[in-house]
Amino acid sequence: MRNGPPRSAWRARAKTRIAYLEAQLEHESASPCPGERMTLIEGARGHLEKARTAADEEFGWRRPWSGSAAREGVWSNVRSAEVMLLQLASDEEAAGRASEVMALVKKHLDIDDPRRVRLGRRIRYIISGGMTPSDRDLMTRALDASYNALDDELARVRSLSNILWTATFLVLLGVVGLALYGWFSPSSLSLCFTPQNGPEAADRITVVCPTAEHHNLPAGTDASRLAQPRDILTVEIVGLAGAALTVIASLRRIRGTNTPYMLPLASAVLKFPTGALTAFLGLLLIRGAFVPGLSDLDSRAQVLGWAAVFGAAQYLVTRLVDDRAQETLSEVGRPTEAMTDPERAAVKESPAVGEAGPPGSPDGSQDGAGPHEPAGTAEGDGESGTDGAPAHRRSGA
Structure with a gap:
């Protein structure tokens, strides 16, 4: 085990949480432990040991690539231990955590998820102290499903982050390749221009390149033969400055984000090599007269100025990446309004067989109140009307 202060803030937070859960586990271990309960205790202890090991692990030179994986491994084991501790908790402690579990369920499960719907119907009854074994099992499964949904959300963030870093690397390879090709064969990718001179100098020309004027x-x-090896590199550097x-x-x-993947940073870094590439292409x-209204540039300053403009113009493309990154981050902790399928609708519309609602809620509705029907309108409900006769007799039934 590594001694000394944690190397990062998230490790300090994780170790604090692990210590808290270990104390809870010791408290549960003090009570009589039959075989099934001991299995849960050993399982939770194993998850906490794995979490602490991952939090203390030294990655050396692999740290920039392995830190996020370690963080995800730590919290995955911590969440698994919390699910097991909920199974070990007493009825009073489990009822005290019911609101916390319900908040996580609402945050990560779809609005028509059967576990969310059933827990929503039972939550008041659980909090009031009428928990049954099936209620505890429902809470455990709902909490585990919420954590699994959170893992799926983080997996989407990780996937997009990996895509952005890979795209950045590939674009950077292309930019470096262009610079090297232009260095060893400058005339092949010449960015030199020949602006038109006045009538008095019709037999003379001026050649303007990114690094020199002739x-x-x-x-x-031939203007291409006057290209310099550092022309493309200079244009790419100016384009990179425009992207900055x-x-x-x-x-x-x-x-800011509390996810273990630096998605905003990956989106920002992608702009730099993209700006260098768009400056060259622009x-x-x-030079190929593909831009309407633009002729040969007249000075080296104009060449570099347009390189900066095209470098900044990469934002027209990369802003779509920014929007996608922000959308992906906003989806973490925000349940999807999933379409209701028939099976989920059946669970949502009626309580399970034998499932009782909270006191005063015989129909098991989610808000703890039954349907508000006007007196005398429900057939066979046994309520008296204004004349004192049951409703079904007044209707002639």
Whole structure:
């Protein structure tokens, strides 16, 4: 076990939670432990030991890639231990946790999930002290399902984060490849322009490149042969600087997250190599006269200025990635309004056979009150009307 202060805030928080659950487990171990109860205690203890080991693990040079996996492993074991502790708790303690379980269920399970619907019907009865063995089993399964749903939500965040980091790496490879190709064969990817001179210098031309300007050259000079090895690298650096401005501007939309994956950071880093790539492609399109209204650029400053503009223009594409990242983060802890299928509808519309509602709620409705029907309108309900006769007699039944 590693001694000393935790290396990060989440590890300190995890160790605090583990210590709290270990104390609860010791409290449960003090009571008589039949075979089934001892199995749960040993299982919870095993999960907490795995969580503590993962929190103390040293990854060395693998830490940037393994830290998130360790964090997910720690909290996964902690959540499993909490489910087992709920099974071990007394009826009074379980009833005290009922509201907490219901809050997690509402946060992570679909609105028409059968476990959420049934627990919603029974929650008042459980809190009032009328818990049955089936209620405890329902709470345990609902809590476990909520944690599994949370794991699925985090898996979607992890998947998108991996996609963004992979895309960043591939775009960066492309940018580096272009810079190397331009360095060793500058004339093949020339970004030099030949602006038109006035009538008085019709026999002379000017060649403008990203890193140099050449004046009074003979007409017919091939501009590509004047390209420098560092031209493309210079354009990419300027495009990267333009992308940096959009990253700074997008910080106002980024909010913190408690998920173990730095999704906003991955989305922001993707902008840098993308800006370098769009700067090169934009100037290439101008040189090929594919941009309406733009002719050959007149000076080196214009070339670099347009490189910065095209570098910032990557935001037109990457903002879609930003929106998707924020949407994915917002879905963590927000249940999906799932479509109700027939099986779930049957559970939602009527309580299970033999399931009693809370006191004063014979129909087991979720809000603890039965249907509010006007007196004398329900057939055969035995209520008296204004004349003192039962409703079914007044109707002639």
